Amino acid sequence: MGIKVTGVYMAAGLSRRMGVPKLSIQLDNERKIGGYAFSRVMESRLDRIVVVLNEEGLPDWLPHREDDSHLQQRCRFVVAEEAERGMAYSLRAGLQAAVEEWDAPDAVIVVLADQPFITTEMIDRLIGVFESDSSLDYVASGDAGVAKPPVLLAASMFGALRGLQGDEGARKLLLKPEFHGRVLAELDQRLFVDVDTPQDLERFKRMNG
Template identity: 40%
Template sequence: MSRPLKITGICLAAGFSRRMGAPKLRQLLPDGTPLGASAVRAMAGAGLQRLLVVVREDDDCSWLPGASGEAAGKTAVEVVLCRDASLGMAHSLRCGLAAAADGAGGEPPDAVLVVLADQPLVDAGLLARLADVLHGHPELDWAACGLQGVPMPPAIMRGSMFSALARLEGDRGARQLFAGAGFRGEMLADVAESSLYDVDTPEDLEMIAQTWLNG
């Protein structure tokens, strides 16, 4: 039996909330918790070796679970400051990857699991499914959620992709690598669309609230 993969989670939380008009990760969900805390909690319960949350330098992280003494889950949260956050999502991912590459005890992980902090309906079960795909298929470089045939975050990427991820630029994330011929992957095609909702506008937040209450 092969050993479990050592997976580091990278939660991308360094956006500027321009379309929201206010810091979106602090907006409250129907249960009264900050929007950004939900994805972090899901990651903390997904059996990860480490959990890195990439934020801007001016973020006080008051939205993070644990900021008020509440435990996030089984995996401790490590905050990574991204000085290049204004250059786009790829640079936030690169900051997280650089921190992950240091590894626990100096040893890099086998894979990184990337989640957007503004995806509050992601749950630990979905994240564990992505990890299981790579564990069961060592020939694959990545696994992602799929929506109408398009790979979406959350996504997990094996160490074979780290060099390519570290060269990404601008506001596009890892998805641009999935379409290339250089890496092999698989999409989970049976994921509910609502699980992948992200929040960019007040209207998105209202839709999330309604889905939350109806779920």
């Protein structure tokens, strides 16, 4: 039996720096910010996907119909009740759902909803490396050896992930000597662009034009 990897799609941010709900901003005729990376996640080899939100109801950026059977089969939408306290609480909510909703996965891949340039190939590459060496605690995308999301986190890290606080992300854990992993170099720096501010949004539009 192959490994099981669940996606955790982090979409519970409060958009304080943007001033408006950034994932709902229309970027082109087809998609809003939140829908870009989500489409890539849905096209990937991930078995299941947990979408972490900050309020009930399906988000308006979702590029799929509510009655889409593929969406219903693969995805669970959960609310991070303490999202305002920081990313760690959203990550914890996603991890809990990934473990409880289905049979516990061998790993999760954390994807940030505000990184519109990530690709399906990035996600599938993380899965492929973990398949070839499941003793790894993590496999991360990265630049010059610095880990950046999306990142695969094996079940061996789940306990430590639950202990994160505030705005601490998984990157803090990747620096600990007890965890062993790989960082896969991505040559295209555009892949890691995130959209946090109005200036970021304008930069994205120029890069995507």
